[in-house]
Amino acid sequence: MEIRHDGGALKWILVTICFIFLAVFLLLPLGYIVATALGKGIEAYINAITDEYAIKAAMLTVEATIWAVTINTIFGIAAAWCLTKFAFSGKKILSTFIDLPVTVSPIIAGLIYVLTFGRQGALYSYLDSYNIQIIFAVPGIVLATIFVTFPFISRELIPVLTAQGTDEEEAAALMGAGTFTIFRKVTLPHIKWALLYGVVLCTARAMGEFGAVSVLSGHLRGKTNTLPLYIELLYQGYDFTGAFAASSLLVIMAVVVLILRLVLEQKGKKNLDIRK
Amino acid sequence: MNDYVVLKNINKHFKDFHASKDVNISIPKGRLAALLGPSGSGKTTILRMIAGLENPDSGDIIINGRVVNNIPGSERGIGFVFQSYALFRYMTVYNNIAFGLRVKKVPEKQIRERVKELLSLISCEGLDDRFPSQLSGGQRQRVAFARALAPNPQILLLDEPFAAIDAKVRLELRTWLKEMITKLHITSIFVTHDQDEAIEVADDIIVTNLGRVEQSGTPQELYSRPATPFVAQFIGNSIPVRNFDKFRFFEKDGEDVTAILRPEFVRVFKKGENIQFSKSAEEAVVEDIIFRGSNMEVRVRLHDNLISSSRSINEPPVDIGEKVDVFIYRLFVIDGDRIQLVHNPSLKQESVFI
Known part of the structure; x- marks a missing residue:
């Protein structure tokens, strides 16, 4: 164009x-x-990325990302929907608080959870009695990742939903359609692309999260080290080949996500063309 | 009782804004009613309350003898045409019209027949696979109409149905809609701020202002017997006149009494043309002439009031600045809330003379 x-x-x-x-x-x-x-040869590179701890770190990153994206998708749709389609008191406050994770430093986010769920925290003894560990464990990492990435999806959806208005939903409701049908047939087709973009952003951010996770993880190699933390660890240990090899893993993961988005987008466009 | 849709003492607030004040309306079965009023007068709120999209704070909404306040809109037997049509933009015309039937779990075969029937009713055969964005404004409006009619509603509600269409198509659609509704004999209520639209299309008009119903009646009734000063001013091309006692033969009792003059209450004569009212007409100067196609609007200055009247294009033309004779047949005199049609007293006398 x-x-x-x-x-x-x-x-x-x-x-x-x-x-x-x-x-x-x-x-x-x-x-x-x-x-x-690749500086020390392809063999050293392959050794570095097939290292047991590197793979475990990558798996943990993927795990935390999947959790964060799933939960934030649900939360993001719910938040965007209620903010744009309903009138209620506290709307402005909700809208402002959604943005908080972007404005607050991730380190602080991590510390918040340490204070809430750590040994000094009020919830610690309660959770401990059920043998639930959050700090220095995987749940803590997932929590931190969710916190840091939670505005991404709702922020993509809100402008789209605002522009759409509520007429179509009202029309569907007047014809007797239930909430779920309205969402699936009327709202979802409209927000599909924004949602996809939000998911991509959220995924990318979740995979790269360092600050908040760093505070909460405890850096237990093979247990609570995500890929970014693992890279830092190698880097601090002057293992440049290892650090950069692990980095390249993260880059590859990011590129895969971007390609996935491109493919889905192309497919969506083709569908539209067929419809026309 | 033949009244199909009844609103009884309806009140509605939006926070501090009193949107409906003691609204009472009744619409007989099969009639086409217009809710007419300036923007912000509460007409759309009334429509949305009938549809169940808003709930009144107090009062009853009665449809077919049943109080429906606590019945969801989808079970009130209503078809709703939205102002911007609200067609589902990611669905084809076919799926748009079929939506309400699918929700009601009508068998697909019946749906196909019904959609086909409706598409031919709105003369949009062959548009089944189009998306709303690929339709013209007029087609969209018709599809919205068909979609609202698909589940066979008892009542059709239309929110400013012609607002989004250009002038030429609007006139066609008005006639079309009136024909359709008359043919289907479905009780219909539409909202409009355009009095020409209401007068042309509706059987009954409900005039709203500031959240109140000012008057309900046929267009003729509203025209000839306005119940309130607002209706007298709102309907027709009314001009307020304060010093009407300056007009010959008219008298004014009370300082706050005003009058309303419409173009059809006034006649402008070329000098010498006037025979019948030669003695009672007043002289005025033409200030403006507007060509209206079928007639000429002549504006004359009379006792500081700019008064409109129309002259046929078959009559001898007048020019700007020309001195003419003006005769006022009648005017509405407004005293507080009271309104009265006052005829020119000389009419009686002169008719005796001639």
């Missing part, structure tokens, strides 16, 4: 700026990661 046909100099300046920016801030470091990871 061409918006301006008089393009000329301005167009090329803008394009150049964008590409230089991308090259300097993205491609160069990424290339460096790959180069360093």
